Amino acid sequence: MATRLRSVPSLLGACAMAAAALWPLQAHALFGDDEARRAIVELRQKVEANQKATEAANAEARESNAATRRSLLDLSNQIDQLRAELARLRGQNEQLAREVSELQRQQKDVQAGVDERLRKVEPLRIDHDGQSFTAAPNEKRDFDAAMELLRKSEFGPASAAFNGFLQRYPASGYRPSVLYWLGNTQYANRAYKEAVDSHRRLVSEFPTHLRTPEAMLAMANSQIELKDPKASRRTLEELVKAYPNSEAAAAGRERLARLR
Structure with missing residues (x-):
């Protein structure tokens, strides 16, 4: 019995020593989890920030693409309008050329008639x-x-x-x-x-x-x-x-x- 009682303090001391030895490990494990959590949080924040930045960039790119498409569409429409206007002007130019040619012919006929009349009356x-x-x-x-x-x-x-x-x-x-x-x-x-x-x-x-x-x-x-x-x-x-x-x-x- 006495022997058993003497062994109790020894057992308690051993437990205390074991607990003392385990404490740094537990503390280290505890503080490591916090840092990991913070790292995860920071990483998550960075990922979210990158996602937001990416989404913003994508949105901006989509808006830019949409603006580019609108600009190209407007430019295409303007080109079509210019082509139509050019075709109309060409038509007018051809008509004017025909009219000028006809006027020149008429003028020559008139001049020839005038010359003929002058020849008939000129001394x-x-x-x-x-x-x-x-x-x-x-x-x-x-x-x-x-x-x-x-x-x-x-x-x-x-x-x-x-x-x-x-x-x-x-x-x-x-x-x-x-x-x-x-x-x-x-x-x-x-x-x-x-x-x-x-x-x-x-x-x-x-x-x-x-x-x-x-x-x-x-x-x-x-x-x-x-x-x-x-x-x-x-x-x-x-x-x-x-x-x-x-x-x-x-x-x-x-x-x-x-x-x-």
């Missing part, structure tokens, strides 16, 4: 029978037409054409030539009195014209045909005196010699 520079003058296109046309009839020996129509010319163009530069050829057509038509009158008008109105000596010689011929040799002689004498160096005067001298 022409004429050199005829040793004289220079201006004449309207229709004036030249009518003279040429009368001369063409004369060349064809159509003396009746030619005489009428020359008479009509004098009535239409009394102050024409062609007048002395017309009087000369009118007298010749009248002579060819045996209208000798009218021929004398036409040639006398030429001699009176245009004494310096190159056709005047020839007109005097022709007038003397008409007077012969009218059975008026005295008048013919006087005309030939006036011819020789006024135009002694002309070919008509040389012919007139020969005829004077025959008349004597």
Whole structure:
């Protein structure tokens, strides 16, 4: 029994010593769990923070992508609108080009018409029978037409054409030539009195014209045909005196010699 009692304190001491030995381990285990919990909490917080940051970044990225898609859609719409506007402008440009081309054609036609009308009325520079003058296109046309009839020996129509010319163009530069050829057509038509009158008008109105000596010689011929040799002689004498160096005067001298 005593032995058993003595062993009790020893047992208690051993237990105390064992407890003392275990205390640091328990304390260490206790404090290690707290740090682990804190680490876990911090890790969880970091994970949550990262998740939030990731979600925020994803949300921002989604918003950015959505904004980009909207911008691209707007840009695509603008491009479509610009293409449509470009097509419309091209159509307008083509229409304007056609209109301008048509206007240019019309302008050319108008200009050609104006030029044609001007050619019909614009005075022409004429050199005829040793004289220079201006004449309207229709004036030249009518003279040429009368001369063409004369060349064809159509003396009746030619005489009428020359008479009509004098009535239409009394102050024409062609007048002395017309009087000369009118007298010749009248002579060819045996209208000798009218021929004398036409040639006398030429001699009176245009004494310096190159056709005047020839007109005097022709007038003397008409007077012969009218059975008026005295008048013919006087005309030939006036011819020789006024135009002694002309070919008509040389012919007139020969005829004077025959008349004597």
